[in-house]
Amino acid sequence: MYKEKKSKNIICPVTFGPPSNCVSPYIFAPSGGCVNVLLDVNNRGTIDHNCTALNYSSCSVGICSNAPGNQLANNNYVWTASINGQVDGAFYGVTLPFNITIYDITTNFVYVLCFGTCATTYTETALPTTAFSGVTVLAYWDDLYFYSSISQGIYYGTEGNAPNHTLIFEFYMSHFSQPSQYYHFQVVFFEGVPGVVQFKYYDASDGGVTCTIGVQASTSGSFVQYLFDLANSVQSRTMLTFDTNLRTYTNSTF
Structure with missing residues (x-):
């Protein structure tokens, strides 16, 4: 997110x-x-x-x-700053080719990446937060920005075949007013494994010291938080897998 x-x-x-x-x-x-x-x-x-x-x-x-280069070989773009321009304060709707499930929400349309009402709140807090009222996936909630001088943006694609497609969103941004601080990660959903989402980090310049990472069902309901403003907690090639069925996460590398 x-x-x-x-x-x-x-x-x-x-x-x-x-x-x-x-x-x-x-x-x-x-x-x-x-x-x-x-x-x-x-x-x-x-x-x-x-x-x-x-x-x-x-x-x-x-x-x-x-x-940092984009990892998705055959991607579509939701927003790419080199074409659409620099942007500050926006969210985007995407119609998906198959349903994905997080918590009790199954859908083929998301606001990247809210499964209900989204928002442009940029000051991170601990979870659960009232900033996002529905099911929300927060891969790196921070004050981030798309710069047009490099191909920053949000891209997406699929891999595999039904009923085991994977849906991959790739985010490439910098910190607001700090264009050389790169934040580059993927959010992966699994058609055949409802309720599971995976975060894969390629670059996170500040290591997590000014961000929130996790998932939440609602402002007061179930949530799983990996971090809130914790230094040195996101390294290159960190992989977090959240299971919203079990309300757990695992931390590994790729």
């Missing part, structure tokens, strides 16, 4: 699915399908312009870079 500093309440419904006819910034690859040439490390700006061959680790805004 992300939130920002100003309460603009921009809601942008998105239909889940591959880009139709390779609409820009996607172009058709000879191997089949569409690739995002603003993000694809193997197709920087156009097909077969490979950044790794030039000793760069990622592609950002169509330019080879050593900033």
